[in-house]
Amino acid sequence: MIPAPFEYVRAASADEALAALAEHGDDAKLLAGGMSLLPLMKLRLSTPTVLVDVGRISDLAHITDAGDHLAIGALTRHRELETSDLLAKECNVLRSVAAEVGDNQVRHRGTIGGSTAHGDPASDLPAVLLALDATLVARGPNGERTIAASEFFQGFLETVLAPDELLTEIRVPKTGPTGFSYQKFNRRAQDWAIVGALAIRNGTTRVALVNMGATPVRAQAVEAALAGGATAHDAAAHAAEGTEPPSDLNAGPEYREHLARVLVRRALEAAGV
Amino acid sequence: MDVSVTVNGQPQRHDVEPRTLLVQFLRESCDLTGTKVGCDTSSCGACTVLVDGESVKSCTMLAAQADGSSITTIEGLAQGGLQHPVQQAFAEHHGLQCGYCTSGMVLAAVSFLDENPNPTEADVRLGLEGNLCRCTGYHNIVQAVLAAARSR
Numbered sequence: 522m523i524p525a526p527f528e529y530v531r532a533a534s535a536d537e538a539l540a541a542l543a544e545h546g547d548d549a550k551l552l553a554g555g556m557s558l559l560p561l562m563k564l565r566l567s568t569p570t571v572l573v574d575v576g577r578i579s580d581l582a583h584i585t586d587a588g589d590h591l592a593i594g595a596l597t598r599h600r601e602l603e604t605s606d607l608l609a610k611e612c613n614v615l616r617s618v619a620a621e622v623g624d625n626q627v628r629h630r631g632t633i634g635g636s637t638a639h640g641d642p643a644s645d646l647p648a649v650l651l652a653l654d655a656t657l658v659a660r661g662p663n664g665e666r667t668i669a670a671s672e673f674f675q676g677f678l679e680t681v682l683a684p685d686e687l688l689t690e691i692r693v694p695k696t697g698p699t700g701f702s703y704q705k706f707n708r709r710a711q712d713w714a715i716v717g718a719l720a721i722r723n724g725t726t727r728v729a730l731v732n733m734g735a736t737p738v739r740a741q742a743v744e745a746a747l748a749g750g751a752t753a754h755d756a757a758a759h760a761a762e763g764t765e766p767p768s769d770l771n772a773g774p775e776y777r778e779h780l781a782r783v784l785v786r787r788a789l790e791a792a793g794v
Numbered sequence: 795m796d797v798s799v800t801v802n803g804q805p806q807r808h809d810v811e812p813r814t815l816l817v818q819f820l821r822e823s824c825d826l827t828g829t830k831v832g833c834d835t836s837s838c839g840a841c842t843v844l845v846d847g848e849s850v851k852s853c854t855m856l857a858a859q860a861d862g863s864s865i866t867t868i869e870g871l872a873q874g875g876l877q878h879p880v881q882q883a884f885a886e887h888h889g890l891q892c893g894y895c896t897s898g899m900v901l902a903a904v905s906f907l908d909e910n911p912n913p914t915e916a917d918v919r920l921g922l923e924g925n926l927c928r929c930t931g932y933h934n935i936v937q938a939v940l941a942a943a944r945s946r
Contacts, residue, residue: 522834522835523813523815523818524813525813526811526812526813527812527813528812529795529812529856529858531858531861552856552859555854555855555856555859556836556854559836559854559855559856560835560836560854563834563835563854572812574856574858574859576859600848623924624839624923624924624925625849625902625905625906625909625921625923625924626836626839626842626849626850626851626902626924627836627851627924629845629848629849629850629905630850630854630855709837709923710920710923711837711923711924
């Protein structure tokens with residue numbers, strides 16, 4: 522399968538990428554690692570006429586201690602997250618979940634920014650960013666703006682990024698040592714999560730769900746139950762509340778709701794709740 | 795567009811369409827057909843090659859993205875007439891049945907062992923999760939990779 526024809530533009534810097542986006546508008550699409558976009562283009566589900574390759578903008582590939590938070594360049598690859606000593610020390614949940622994305626080959630190419638900007642509710646990392654209340658930094662023709670992770674994901678493959686904006690940085694809190702667990706349920710090890718559940722225990726307990734709606738979601742009813750003193754077992758019974766899980770070849774909504782309850786319970790227990 | 799890469803130590807420069815996939819470039823422009831197209835959806839790993847030493851699925855990378863890189867395919871693993879230790883281990887432990895997944899499996903294993911020189915059996919199974927063998931010959935493949943690790 523071969524993508525539809527397109528014009529290829531390689532951006533050497535964020536400025537060049539923004540200039541290319543400004544020139545080509547809605548017809549252009551940014552290419553980072555390509556692990557999500559290229560399969561869609563091969564299936565002709567996405568047919569951009571201009572592909573702006575940002576994969577080599579090296580100053581957007583870094584994990585930096587920024588004092589009260591970690592600043593992660595949008596083009597940092599999963600493999601770099603997975604092997605980062607800084608992440609292991611300051612935000613191990615992100616390092617650990619990055620190691621669960623796809624397979625080795627995918628993690629060698631895929632980037633945190635690409636995965637986030639793609640906005641697929643079945644992706645692993647967006648749920649982490651949501652649970653951590655991460656801040657996303659985007660640059661556009663009018664300069665830079667910051668966006669809360671809770672406001673970033675708008676719908677299936679849809680984010681608040683404008684067509685002329687580039688996601689440049691992801692800011693995550695330094696959690697220090699925490700209890701956490703990511704329960705990813707799939708049929709083959711490398712597959713997308715049919716459902717995923719992430720629990721982070723750090724003072725309060727945060728719970729996020731993968732593939733339980735058009736966007737990654739927080740399991741607010743579970744979090745509220747825990748805050749009210751419920752046990753992990755009882756709180757997990759609320760996991761599917763307020764969700765609108767998709768239906769596909771792997772599972773219908775009812776089965777996904779069941780999975781969410783089971784996986785949240787396992788995640789909470791493994792996180793030490 | 796012009797794509798210039800080094801493949802198995804040899805410079806390769808070809809004028810291709812921007813939409814050319816790396817696997818097409820290797821098979822059709824470089825005439826190196828050891829790299830296989832299996833599922834063509836980045837699931838099976840048959841098309842795995844090394845780009846700057848790291849395993850990637852060449853069906854899900856544009857040749858344009860690899861421009862300037864150094865690529866190793868199965869044809870480039872042997873050195874001076876001697877098979878690579880992973881190739882030798884696959885032969886000794888019969889780590890293949892029909893052989894279709896083998897070139898991708900071997901290159902995925904080379905990259906994996908580079909990153910994990912002393913793996914457990916569980917590490918190997920997880921490390922090769924991106925490569926499928928339709929013959930289900932995993933047992934001997936895993937034994938081969940473990941043997942290759944010991945021989946290094």
